[in-house]
């Protein structure tokens with residue numbers, strides 16, 4: 405039996421919401437009347453985590469994630485229910501929480517580590533490692549109130565991971581650090597994982613959850629909807645975020661029905677034969693399917709692609725526009741439906757319109773797919789080197805450009821660039837127009853995937869794990 409690291413039972417947190425500040429006073433005096441509205445930030449949540457497990461907590465804004473972590477960390481009292489933690493808890497909750505702004509970074513490290521039960525000698529032994537990890541130079545001896553949010557995050561994280569915690573609680577703190585620091589933190593979190601530290605992790609990043617966690621808890625409106633395998637829960641979480649409001653109650657009900665179902669916790673590959681985006685619990689595997697490890701998975705999938713108007717790009721950059729304008733960059737399914745959430749491995753069209761202010765010869769069009777970090781993953785052009793391109797004869801003419809693509813990228817967020825060039829008489833390509841981050845799209849998480857990264861290099865056959873005795 406695995407050793408329990410923390411146990412949460414029937415945890416609830418209620419707030420009394422007063423519309424007016426004076427209502428609070430009235431309530432104290434006129435006790436027989438009610439001047440508040442009760443609000444449950446957390447309702448009857450159960451959670452048991454075993455030693456060495458990394459559990460991610462996801463949920464829409466205001467779903468109770470931080471409240472749950474704060475109660476587990478002991479910085480907030482529950483209204484009902486209990487929390488049992490077995491070991492030293494280091495928590496990174498909110499920026500600078502636990503830091504005294506008037507004290508220097510050095511003093512705060514000593515103060516925090518002492519509160520976590522480290523002796524002065526033990527803190528002195530690890531202080532240089534903490535300062536090196538935080539890497540904030542002379543700021544370590546300046547008051548914390550002069551720190552940037554990134555410096556806060558660096559020092560808080562460095563302190564938490566060097567106090568030898570049994571349970572580490574992280575609430576999105578990493579997202580404020582720069583990329584290099586985030587990478588360093590993830591490396592360290594993985595080392596802590598390997599050494600048996602239990603980790604609770606709140607994030608809005610589906611990729612981080614899938615990369616780091618063993619199990620994921622989905623909270624919604626203060627309630628536990630499901631605790632299960634990362635890919636499965638993330639798929640439901642994304643579905644919940646984008647569901648129209650009138651469909652949310654039914655969706656919540658169907659996710660909840662899966663909680664505790666063995667399939668929700670099954671290995672990703674095994675749980676993947678059913679469709680996580682449908683509102684039905686996954687059907688059990690047939691005996692034939694379970695034993696046919698070498699054949700291609702037979703998935704009867706609908707195209708789950710959909711359009712969310714809330715998901716749009718805020719980083720568009722327009723480069724030289726010499727009488728050329730690109731508009732309405734979007735993605736369509738083969739039957740012409742606009743989408744910005746795509747199903748893995750399906751085919752779509754990247755579509756945009758180009759309007760020309762004057763006539764032009766030998767015009768070509770391009771489309772690029774970029775990763776979040778700017779890396780160009782695909783660069784398609786409308787004409788080959790030996791082709792002339794098109795000629796535009798009339799001013800005000802508008803042309804529609806379509807690039808068929810296959811969504812072989814793994815679940816994540818990607819951007820599209822649109823490019824228009826013209827071939828000059830000396831056959832050199834001249835940039836007319838480029839719209840960077842013209843459109844953003846997501847590839848939806850699919851629980852059947854047994855690989856990660858950027859591109860799907862998986863063949864049509866399932867991975868096989870052979871018993872050494874059968875290998876001759």
Ligand SMILES: Nc1ncnc2c1ncn2[C@@H]1O[C@H](COP(=O)(O)OP(=O)(O)OP(=O)(O)O)[C@@H](O)[C@H]1O
Pocket residue numbers: 419421443444445463464465466467468469470471472
């Ligand atoms: N002191 C408070 N008084 C009243 N309501 C509160 C208080 N603190 C939190 N809440 C409410 O409790 C609910 C849960 O808040 P919590 O911060 O735990 O959500 P969350 O899932 O962490 O949200 P986010 O993803 O936006 O950080 C929210 O609706 C919030 O408005």
